[in-house]
Amino acid sequence: MSEVAVQKTTPNTVLEDYSNLMRSIDYQQYLPKDKKTIIKLNLSWSLYFPACSTEPWQLEAVLKTMREDGYEDIVAMENKTVVTKPMKGAKQNKWLPILEKYDVEFVPLTDVKWVDYKPESEMLAMYKVFPDGFKIPEPFIGANVLHLPTQKTHGHTTMTGALKNAFGGLLRERRHHSHKYIHEVLVDLLTIQKEIHTGIFAVMDGTVCGDGAGPRTMIPEIKNYILASGDQVAIDAISSKMMGFDPLSIDQIQLADGKGLGTGDVSKIEVVGEDISDVNYHFSTGESLVIQGDKLFRKGPLSFVEPLLFHTPLFKLPIMASAGYHDYFWYPLVGKKRVKEFMNTEWGQLFQKYE
Template sequence: MTRSKVAVLKTKPETVLQDIEKLMKLADFEKHLDKNSTTILKDNISWHFPYLSSNTTPWQLEGTIIALKNAGFEKLVTVHNNTVVTNPFKGGKLNKLEPIYKKYNVEERYNFIETDIKWIRYEPKHKMLALNKVYPNGIHIPEFFIGKNIVHLPTMKTHIYTTTTGAMKNAFGGLLNTRRHYTHTWIHETLVDLLAIQKEIHSGIFAIMDGTIAGNGPGPRTMIPVETDYILASADQVAIDAVSAKIMGFDPMSIKYIRLAHETGLGVGDPREIEIVGEDISNVNLKFFVGDNLASKVGDILWFGPLKGIQYLFFRTPLVYIFVFGSYFYHDFIWWPLKGKKIQERLRKESKWGKLFENYQID
C-alpha cells in the first residue's frame, strides 16, 4: 500500500488562519480537489450549543475558505444535516459559523429538506459491509453530492461508540438520512461503506481537522475540552483519523473502522505507513480515554448488548421517539446547564482559544 500524507501543525490564535492555509498546502490539497467542480464544505456540528471540542470552529471554517478561494476554488457550498440532538440552524448561529458563510458568499443547503436536496437510490460498486443489510430496500444518498468535491471539517475528539471520531465519521450525517440510527450496531462497518461510496461519487475528498481544543471522554458532546493547539489535514480520510487517534493516545489499528478501512484498501491506517509532515508527533500521547455517559450506557444495552436482537422494536417503530426525547432532554436540559455551560464559561475566561471564540468577529 502506498504511503499517504498527513500534515500536522501547532498553531496559535494570532496566526491560525494563515497556519490553516500552510497546513493545507503541506497536505497538497490542490492535487486532490478538482477546481472545475463545486466544493462542498461539510462542517461538523455534533451539538448546537457552542461547546468547544465538539464542533467545527469558526477559525477552522474561515481558514479553510480563505485557502480554497486563494487557490481559485470559487464554487463553494455547504450542506447541513439534522440529528436527534442537534438543530443545524441554532448550531450555525451559536457556533459563529453562519456569519462566515455569509461573508464569503458560501451557498447553504440542507439535506433534510426535500425541496432543497433530492435523495436517490444508489448502487455502490464497492462491496458493502453493512449498508445493504441495514437498508434492504436500497441505499439512498443526496443526488447533489455526486460529481462534487467534499472537504470535511471535523474536530479531534473521542466517541462513545467508535472510540475516536473524525473525517470518516463526518460523512455519517451528510450521506445518510434521519434514519441513520439504524446503523449503530454496525457503525464501524458503516463508516467504511460510506468512505467507499464517497470515493465513487466525489471528484475529490479532503479533510481539515481542528484539534486546537480537543475532546476527551464520552464524546462527541459530553467531553472534557483539552487545549492541544494541533491542526491536521489530509486527502486520506483513514490516515488523518489514524494520526489523530495516535495523538490522542490510541492504537489506530485497534480501532475497528480504521483497521477495516485499511484492510479494504480505502486508505492507510497504520501510522508506520503514513508520511507525517510538519510537526514531529512521534512522542506525543495525550492519554485520552472514552468512558461512559447516560446515553452511551443505554446505547450499549440496545445496540451492542443483550437487547440488540430486538432493536427493531425500539428504533424502527414509534418507540424510537422515546429515545429521541430522552437523548435530547439529557443533553440539553441536564448535562448542558449542570456541566457543559460552566465548562465553556471557564474556557472563555482561561483558554486562549476560548477567548478567541468569545471575541470572534466577522467584518
C-alpha cells in the same frame, strides 16, 4: 505513501497556519477547481461546546485559503439528526457570518434532493441496516468534498474524525440505526465516497480537543494542533495516535486499511510538518448515559427490545430522553461550567470575537 500534515498553531496565527498546513501537502491536487466543492461541516450538537463541532476559525481559515487559491464554486452543507438542527447549530457555532463573509451558501441537507444509490463495490453492512436500499444527497454526486472534523473521542467509535464525518452527510437523519454496525458502515461510506466524489480532503481541528464521553459530554483539552490530509484513513490514524490510541485497534481504521481504502498503519504514513513521535494526549473514551443505553438496547442484553423501541412510534421516547439528557440536564449542570472555563482561555476569547 500517504501524507498527513500536522502543525502547531496559536489563536493569533491560526488562519495563516491553516493555509500553510493545507498548502504544505498541496491540497489542490485533491480538489479539482472545475468541480463544486462541498464543505461538509461537523455538527455534533446544536449548542456550542468546545471541540464538539466545526470551530469558527477552522471554517474561516479553510474558506479564506480556498478563495485566495481561486476556488469559486463552494457550498457548505450539514445534516440534521433526531436531536440536532442544522440552522440552530450554524447559529450557535457562529458559522453563518463566516459563510456570508466568503460568499458561501449554507444548505441544510434536509433541503436537497436525495436519490437512490446502488454502490458498485461490495458493502460490509449497509444492506444489513437498509435491506431495501438507501438514498444519498444528489448534490454530492460528481462534487468534491472537504470534511471539517474535530479531534475528539466518541463512545461508539473510540475516536471520531474524517471517516465519521461522512456519516452525517451520506445518511439521512435516521442514520442512528447504523450504530449496531457502525465500524462497517463507516468503511462502506468511504467506499461510496470514492465512487461518487471527484475529490476528497479533510482538515481537522485539534486546537481544543474532546476527551472522555464524546462526542458531546466531553472534557475540553487545549492541544494547539491542526491536521490535514487527502487520505481519510491516514488522518484518523494519525489523530488517534496523537490521542494515545493504537490506530489499528480501532475497527473502522483497521477495516478501511485492510480494504485498501487508505493507510491505517502509521509506519507507512509520512507526517509533514511537526514531529509528533512523542505526542500522546493520554485520552480515554467514555460513554455517556445515552450511548450506554443505545448499546444496551441495540446490541446488549436488551437487544430483543430493539425492534419495538427503535422501529415503531415508541422511538420518540429515546429521542426525548437523549435531547432531555444532553440539553436540559448535562449541559446546564456540567457543560455550562466547562464552556465558561473554556471562554477564559485564549481560544475561548477568539471564539467570542466571532459575531
